[in-house]
Amino acid sequence: MHKELVLEDISKHTKNPTPISAQALREKFGASSDIYPDIKETLESLWKEVKEEPGIKVKVDNWTNTIKTLYGYKPDISF
Numbered sequence: 001m002h003k004e005l006v007l008e009d010i011s012k013h014t015k016n017p018t019p020i021s022a023q024a025l026r027e028k029f030g031a032s033s034d035i036y037p038d039i040k041e042t043l044e045s046l047w048k049e050v051k052e053e054p055g056i057k058v059k060v061d062n063w064t065n066t067i068k069t070l071y072g073y074k075p076d077i078s079f
Contacts, residue, residue, distance in 0.1 A: 029035060050056050060077065068074040
């Protein structure tokens, strides 16, 4: 149920995206923004719901292996 709400909300904002600077993104969503704690909590909750799904595990493994190949280390995603 929660996943559907998030996807629906995201799709409202991605139909005609307006370019935004990295600085504006940091100010609006970065670690020092007012919204950051809520976003972090929501993402952690969503991650707990899907992290054991086989398709998700494959994608995460591919992503971490790509990061290791490119940058020489495997990221820790054990939230």
